Amino acid sequence: MAEKVAADVGIMYLQVDVSISPSLMLLDKYLEFRNSTDVTLIFDDPQKIDEALYFWIDTTLLRMVISENLDKTSANRLKAIRPIPNNFAIVAETSTMDQLLKTAKDEHLVTLAERWNLVFLDFQYKQFDKNIINNLPINLLYINEEVCCKFLEKEECECPHDFNLQEHFLVLIIEILKKIVNTMITEDLQFAANLSCQDHYNDHIRNRFYELLEQEVDQNPLVYKENYALHIDINGTVDIGSSQGTETVALYNFKKGITVLEGKTINPITPFYRIGITHALPWSYKETDSLGKSYWTGYCVDFTEELARLMGFQFEFVEPKNGSFGKKRNGIWDGVVGDLATGETDLAITALIMTADREEVIDFVAxxxxxxxxxxxxxxxxxxxxxxxxxxxxxxxxxxxIVGALIITGFMVWFLDKYSPYSARNNKKAYPYPCREFTLKESFWFALTSFTPQGGGEAPKALSGRTLVAAYWLFVVLMLATFTANLAAFLTVERM
Structure with a gap:
């Protein structure tokens, strides 16, 4: 609105950003680089909340939740936020950063350390107690000390404790404006003594002012211009907690944005879900490990872990405080269904039966x-x-x-034919015509060919031999029938 009025009247319009926006810009670009969708901001000074709201008022990328302090009450409120924010950021000076992070850890807020960001508003970050991080992959974001040195017009320096970045930037802008005004005076450009919203002033003076301003901004490495606003051009650094304390992984400036150092990686923020679960053997149940710590196991747990691996998300199982699967009592659901309906959990993976009543409050997948x-x-x-x-x-x-029966039968046929007085071999008077002579070889051949449909041929003449052969043939018939039936059944099952 003010910009439009200034353009209509023909006067100069300029904004000077003396807020904490440089640090917030560093945080914003870093979260954008990690594909984050929201952030919860924790401040050490309530006065900085308005500056943060003004900075992010036009953004559509981040959903903000702001806490002006951090104590037991506010920590419980932060833990109750649903869905759980993708990121947490403590925006504070070094002197208060230690205590704020200790409080967050004591209240068990730092459960996903890689999603926590410490944004330092001053240049004393070297005095931060890194032992508090305790090998956690917490992100540390700060403006490089060289920015302070440039404002002090020194190549190398140790930034004073009382250095105020915003005050020095404002002084710098005033010096730039004084230089522009003096240049315009030397060029004999006259400024209007009295201003009125009904008049329109010389556009040449206005255009010359912006032209000189662009020249000064281009020559000054500490300032950049965006539309009609002047901002501090900073260089920032991103450190991540490690076993050695912290390690630098990325650098930042306004033109290049976030630049990852060679050999370093920054993992994107993956979705995090609270998954409802309850006891239902064998789908989901608790067991105890060797250290006495209980954990969930079962088919639904394995299924969830495989989904997380394939789809790339993190999760935690949430057991309902009241009920199990879910019953409707006085119009209010409890159990897994109740937690899902109230937003306490993001989804449920358990042996839950689909009913019409439950479908009124939650959605079921196939x-x-x-x-x-x-x-x-x-x-x-x-x-x-x-x-x-x-x-x-x-x-x-x-x-x-079968093989044993064949051998024994062949031997017995030969034995009975040779030693029986009633066989064709020993009773020539009863059998004067030529008869089959059952030698040992011929007897085995007779036993073997009896398994074929053609039969074994001429049988022995003696009663003892015929009795043996009759019993053997009965055995052969039963074996052939059994084999044929089993073979048909076997082939049928093989095709199924």
């Missing part, structure tokens, strides 16, 4: 399990193909019994 109940399944065995696959129809004991 069921992963069978809706008709629990199905017991078995892995289909992978059978190997073999030339002798047909032999697996009968057990080894059966095959050995």
């Amino acid at each position: 069921p992963y399990f069978e809706q008709t109940g629990i199905t017991i399944v078995m892995r289909k065995p992978v059978r190997k193909t073999s030339l002798f696959k047909f032999m697996t129809v009968l057990k080894l004991e059966v095959w050995l019994s």
